[in-house]
Amino acid sequence: MEGRREVIENGILNESIAAISKLDEIYETSLENTKAFAIDLREYIANNSLTEEVLQEKLNKYSLPRSLVRIEIRDGDLNTLFTTDDREVVGAAEASDLFGRVALKEHAPQRMGIKANIISPADLLTESVLSTDEIGMATMIRQRNRQWVFKMGTFPTTWYWDVYPELATGTAFMSVANQMVTVYGSALRNYCKKKIDPAGTMLFATKMSYEQSTFKLLPENSEFDNYEIIKYAVLSYLTNRVVFKTIELNNIKYWLTAKTDKNIGAYVFMHLISQEERLKSLEPLKWQLITGCLFALIISLVGASFITRLIIRPVEDLSSGIKAIRERNKDFRIPIRRQDELGALAKAFNKVINELQELEYGKYVQESLLPKAPLSVEGYDMAFFTISATDLAGDYHDTLMLKDGKLVLILGDVTGHGISASLAMAMAKATVNYSVEKDINFPEDALDTLNTLFNRELKPRHKFMTFIILVLNPDTGELIFDNMGQCYPIYYTQETKTKEEIAIPSMPLGAMKKRKKKLITKHMQAGDAVILYSDGIIECSDKEGEMFGYDRFEELFRHLMEQDYSAQEAINEIMHQLNTFRVEGMYPDDVTLVVLKKKR
Structure with missing residues (x-):
């Protein structure tokens, strides 16, 4: 029984890991969506002014959240055409001005206006820093129209930028940044809400980090106490290992598998399978196995009888023939039961037994040739x-x-x-x-x-x-x-x-x-x-x-x-x-x- 239990639990664990791996795959989809959104936005603002309504429409198109999306759009004089940040609160706008000046000078110098060419000592220092490979920014400067992924703090951030050398007026530089922990969390929430789990299974996610943890489930659940689930999510996060346990929720036993996401390490995924529902689903299979075993037993009995008659008995006869040869029993003969290879082998054995006497006579003659x-x-x-x-x-x-x-x-x-x-x-x-x-x-x-x-x-x-x-x-x-x-x-x-x-x-x-x-x-x-x-x-x-x-x-x-x-x-x-x-x-x-x- 222990062996069967281990086999069943290994199968359950593999099923849960497969379900959780789909949540890990959402991260790559989210990266593709942020890049597609940035390219779409770049094409739109080449000929149109960006408004909040249009921005929200495009975010919805690519299933991206509005929060922590930073967009900066500048003209040739680095005047702000659109920004998601308040210059008085967030310093990212000024950083975009500095990077935009260097980017325009590198890829579209003809788009730089008079104001953009007025450079302060601080601008020169910034340009010198951005143009070196020591901090990696020179590589980003050299390659436009590309999405970069790097860490800002604990979690990864995507950043896309480009210039417009093909235009004479209007937009000259744009950049889009997305905090992936937010994008990924939104995608997980949408997936878990839409996903229809098979009977007796549930899939949850929870945001977790050493800096902050919500201890809330995605999607939210009010049917049972979340403590048992969150407890093992914390254990998985702290040990960075897959946790597989049997838990009881509302008097129903579940197999729980908890695993930290492999992409940014900010979420823990939990998959639950009801033991009762799973055993119910196996009931038809049990009867199929019983029927199959009975049928196989009948076939085995018929086959055993057939094999005994066709193979085992002739082989036993040959074994007796070998024993007779070993014992020099010249009177033993193997019965010929069939006219095939085994029958021919039996005839050969009988011939060997017939020749035993001749062989003994030959040995006697040979020994007589040697001196006594x-x-x-x-x-x-x-x-x-x-x-x-x-x-x-x-x-x-x-x-x-x-x-x-x-x-x-x-x-x-x-x-x-x-x-x-x-x-x-x-x-x-x-x-x-x-x-x-x-x-x-x-x-x-x-x-x-x-x-x-x-x-x-x-x-x-x-x-x-x-x-x-x-x-x-x-x-x-x-x-x-x-x-x-x-x-x-x-x-x-x-x-x-x-x-x-x-x-x-x-x-x-x-x-x-x-x-x-x-x-x-x-x-x-x-x-x-x-x-x-x-x-x-x-x-x-x-x-x-x-x-x-x-x-x-x-x-x-x-x-x-x-x-x-x-x-x-x-x-x-x-x-x-x-x-x-x-x-x-x-x-x-x-x-x-x-x-x-x-x-x-």
Whole structure:
């Protein structure tokens, strides 16, 4: 309820501000009227003598009050043809004489008579002051036939003047001044009297200033005590803020909005809206809303039933299909309820479920291609670990014994995941087995054969594979490295307890038609170790997005070897540290580790 009340009161406040803004707009209209009156008067007195009757007629034409309108009309000798002021009481007439002399001299010197050319020392001083820009009068002197607005005291005053260079006799200079507080007040009074407010609303104005305040309402009101209204008008004037209150007048509650005028700050406007009348006006709207809500409810129920049958149930079926795929439930089937996009999607899900068994079989075949355990070589400790990011992996690791008794360690990583990656891995496995069978030289010639095959068969399909081969002579400890784009192996030297990267910069298999060969040879001593790894372990990240990274991985391996961990123990600890670090869930990429260590 409080929220609705706030919405209603905001609407009432906006309505009242809009009504009050019309009173602010009257000021601009009043300025236009004073200017139009002055121009009309200028044209009239060019050929006619001005009388009080004519003056009043023109004031009425432009809705201007007679009080505080000052008009001065002079001939070429600055004789008064018409004035609204008594020279003995008001000094404005003499000021007009002085300004008129300077204006005639500037714009119509031919109209100046003999008397006007007789200048006293005081006139010279006045002319000097009026001709400078220091007080702003020189600008007014230079521009005739224009209305100026400036403050004389507290409130703005309009002043219009002009000369008659086009005439030979008669009127030579005229000026009209209006006190805008009076003009504006008269316009407000006329507007409030004529305005017909909507039922239950009232619009008032009151003159207010620090010098004087009438505490009377425009238009006058005798229906209720004005004190409550004037009280909030004073509050608005003193704080210069909009005041919005609920008041009670003659046992009727009103919303009252009070706001000081934005033009001269001499009036406060008040707009009242009867709460009872406003609520009555909303009664038909209430029933319209109730009817509309009932109709919308019926439409919603019918629409909900329609949507449930057409969309929600098929979507729920698809959700069940996703659950079946996640649980590897090969017996689940989604019912085909409709022959459209959702029906086609249901058929696709059923096809995927049918292929689950084939996919599991493919995974079984792929795992059978990888060694179950590393070869046992006297004097050496070896272990490996692999886990795929999807059902079918793209990482390939292997250990093989050549006919000359040397041991081959292999780690490869196909770009991407899934079936295409697993097929590339199987092709690499077959090629390696063929090379061993045909006694092809490892590692150089074997990598040449793999590179030629991948360049011819897989490069057109944008498939590549990083590949590293290590060849160990168990008798001498000689270890030869050859690399095709795979992560650099980390070699640990027991004697110095240090680690180093075996860096062989190169492109992946198939990227280039002919590869650049570069071999690096190390001689393993007791306690030395080497680790091969895929980039899946490096790319694992924590909740903040920070990756496990090369530095962390390499330092961990060095520390484990320094603590004399076995190959299998080192792999177990590395995976434990990785799983503690990373975000739970599937791995972002396949992870494979191969560790070779020479026993002490």
